[in-house]
Amino acid sequence: MGHFFAIRLGRAALTIVLVVTFAFVVLRLSGDPALMILGPEAPPEVLAAFRKAWSLDDPIWAQYFDYFGAIAKGELGRSMRDGRPAIELVLERIPATLALTLPAFFFKVALGIPAGIYAALHRGSGIDRAVMMTAVAGFTVPSFVLALVLVLVFAVQLGWLPSGGQESWRHAILPIATLGLGGAAVLARFTRSAMLEVLGQPYIRTASAKGVSWRQVVTSHALPNAAIPTVTILGFMVGTLIAGAVVVESVFAWPGVGRLLVVAVANRDLAVVQCILLLVAMTMVTSNLVVDFLYGFLDPRLRAKGAHA
């Protein structure tokens, strides 16, 4: 078991390094931060001084090693715009983002999983078809379209809710609904197919053949098996809690991490973008590790494999 997790941890660390490297290279190849921040009219000597101050004239590999050296010391750099530590800028935005993504996550789980289970148990019924049509619509419609439709209906037409900003809890409802509906649709489809797969397995028939009531067959034989694939998608959703709301935050002018990322990318504010991506990679990787651990907990076959790996 220990060995199993040592391998997983090693892979996780490698993933983070790769993500950060990729971001580092792409950002430096895709535009000059000096021009972006100071503007094209800035005098050449100002631009040169700026580049020198942020070591932008150094060879890229030198910058890269400096960057990793700093990370090793716990320094994530400073924003080129206002000189504040990038980590501070990011951390102060996280509560706002979590205020959207956490309720949206619970909304997805509370709506998507029961809907998927119900649809699977009543396969082919009118309700199954309705749930699946809604689900397909829910995840084919991009979130910015859904967001705009919700704004149009509830903010513009009905005037019940504000269309943007962060002044009160009422401002959070539409962004949460946008995030939650799309995620619930994905989860409903996924849960349904996991459940159908499991219900077709011979051991379900065995349980019925020994006289277990259908309700018990579903709760104690089917659900624990269907949970295994469902946990994968849940893990992915947990991984997007920090930066999964980029589009929605932009549409609703919600000052979260996603907005900060958009602004920072537009300005080539390198340290801030890298800091956010590092954080995103770390949450993704952590949630994947948790999922791996849960697999072992849910599926004794994997537990055995892990022990021998």
Next chain:
Amino acid sequence: MAPLVSIRNLRVTFNGVQVLRGVDVSLQKGEALGLVGESGSGKSVTWLAALGLLPRHAKVSGSVLLDDREILGAPAADLDHVRGGRVAMIFQDPASALNPVLTIRRQLCEALALHRDLSGDAVKAEARRLLDLVGIPDAGRRLSAYPHEFSGGQVQRIMIAMALAGNPDLLVADEPTTALDATIQAQILELLSSVRREMGMAMVLISHDLGVVAENCDRVAVMYAGRIVEEAPSNQLFADPVHPYAQGLIGALPPLDGARRRLTAIPGTVPDPARMPEGCAFAPRCTLASEACGLVAPSLAPIAHDRNVACIRAEASRRALLGIAAE
């Protein structure tokens, strides 16, 4: 004596395609009945339908009496009592027949809790006793193992233990040894017949292996295309099959003693259930078929004590067989 189970005119339709076309079969207490036939002839479907284990889209009609009580279409609560408690069933593929995420103890004790008045330690003791009975060594410790930690043969033993948990009057064994190695097959069959003797239980052995059925069953029913075409005591059926299909099946078996002879294959293939021929379903493959065979499907009729055949030429083909034997 009233039969333990009596199935009458059992019909099953999947999406408009009739796969069981009126099955009649009955079983006495303690009797071992073999059910043979090619894949798709409806052997398993007959018993899954009788126990209400088919998917919901299957349409089932007819009658299944258990001790003179109708169980076809009975309320779910009554059926849950019958399944596992009166009639237990084991299946072909032991590897997928047990729930992979639950321990053997959970799955065995579940059956015990449902059908026996046991509680607490008595349940665990009984679970251990059952594992001992079916020959799982070190039963006490193995109870907390998961299905993947056992071999195929051992899982089938555990399935049998689970089936015995409710002290059933009938065990339906659906191809119980098909997925197992030849040496394990013999052990499992031996186990089945010994527990049957000990518990005085009736058994239905579904198999496409005539040899297995001949050795383990008192009586055999031969199925073809969703119907029973011949039913007879085992020794009589193997010595003297009457239905041309049964003759074909037995003709395809290599003789164990006597002179070597060329094995005969049945020409053609089983008809598609969606395009069943008019009249007798076997007629297109039957060397003895006449025009009359294509008109009406023959019904299962007695030709002697304890023997039933569904063939309009039962008498004629019997004579033809005797003619062949005399040569």
